[in-house]
Amino acid sequence: MHPRLLKTFLAVARSRNITRAAEAVHLAQSSVSDQIQSLEAELGAALFTRSKVGLELTPAGQALKPYAEEMLMLADEARAAVHATTGHTSGALAIGALETIASARLAPWLPGFQAGHPGVTVRMKVADSGTLLRQLEDGDIDVAFCFGRRDVTNGASDERLARRTIAAEPLVLVASAGQGTAPCDLAALAARPFVATEPGCIYRHLFDTAFAEAGVEAPRLAAEVGSIGAIARLVAAGAGLGLVPRLAVSDALARGELIEMPWPGPMQTAPLTMIWRRRRVQPPALRQLLAAAGDTLAPATSRGETGSGLESADHSKALFPNNS
Known part of the structure; x- marks a missing residue:
């Protein structure tokens, strides 16, 4: 089994679509189809079947997948081992x-x-x-x-x-320039509106954890947005406070669009x-x-x-x- 065929097979298995697989491996759709057919002919078994949601692995395809991944990894490791001997x-x-x-x-x-x-x-x-x-x-x-x-x-x-x-990147409590002073304790801070990213995002995890570790219920959210940039803009407009990594808002802080307030508790990173x-x-x-x-x-x-x-x-x- 040629590594090229295995790479194409895995691309189709992951995308479940010939077009997307072709884009991933930089081949024409017809070439992807030809390579899958060649691999199926070599193995004597169909590897994919069509369903309403796209291409699905057959039992034979499911059996091949972990071996294909291992074989390609071994090829990469062999190449790395050879390159390591050259000193370059x-x-x-x-x-x-x-x-x-x-x-x-x-x-x-x-x-x-x-x-x-x-x-x-x-x-x-x-x-x-x-x-x-x-x-x-x-x-x-x-x-x-x-x-x-x-x-x-x-x-x-x-x-x-x-x-x-x-x-360890510090998390900072940010507000608009006219926001005033921050509450002196976490319970009072949690009563203020905040802007945060959506559930499932790492930034939301950091936000929720900061309050959970202090034993304080998470604040009411004025908005859930998809990016740190959107948080910075909404906070600068006065929609609420934000708790984000400093590196994400360093430019806005430098421009004076946001101000950093003291966090009333142990430093979060x-x-x-x-x-x-x-x-x-x-x-x-x-x-x-x-x-x-x-x-x-x-x-x-x-x-x-x-x-x-x-x-x-x-x-x-x-x-x-x-x-x-």
Whole structure:
């Protein structure tokens, strides 16, 4: 089974649609159909069947899927092992990030990384945290930068993924310039209207957790919106208060559109986390990027994949204690 056919098979399995799969693997629809037919002829079994919601895997397709994923991963690891023997760091990397992290942290940092690693080509994708994890699991990106959930960081995580918290980004209480003073305790603060993102978003999780950990019922929401940018605009217009990572509103604070109020309780932070797939051998280019990001992207007390501190000065070894 040629890896090209397996890659196309997995693209169809994930998208359940020939057109979307063709876009994902950069082929014509007819080529995707031909490759699936070739694979089915080689295996002597139909891999897909049509349903009302799209293409569905047959029992044979379901049996093939985990083997296809493993075979492609082994091919990547073999390629990485060979490249590691040459001593040269080169290759193409796809990184994914939340929009606020991409603009505030990665955009200023990436040019310096690429200048120091001219053989490495980096392209960046911006998406929400759920999409980033799916892209990581599907192999569409090599590493994701997002804010972590504490329950995941502390061990309730996918064993296929490795995580490292590289910074503790402060959460700030923001208001419009004419908002006045903040209440002196959390109970009084919770009586004020807030603007937050929608349920399921990592920013909403951070907002809800900040009040839940203090034993205070979450505030009434004046609005639920889809982005931090919308929160900043609504708060600046006086719709309510906001509790967001400082990096997401630093420009608005600098322009005077928002003001930062004191948080009447223990300081809240958002863990800025790198997530990547575990492999027996990591591509040298990815090893270099992870090590550089861990060193320079606002380093803080960090956790490795097992939750232990990274005390070693050799961050490459700390990130990959067992080539994972």
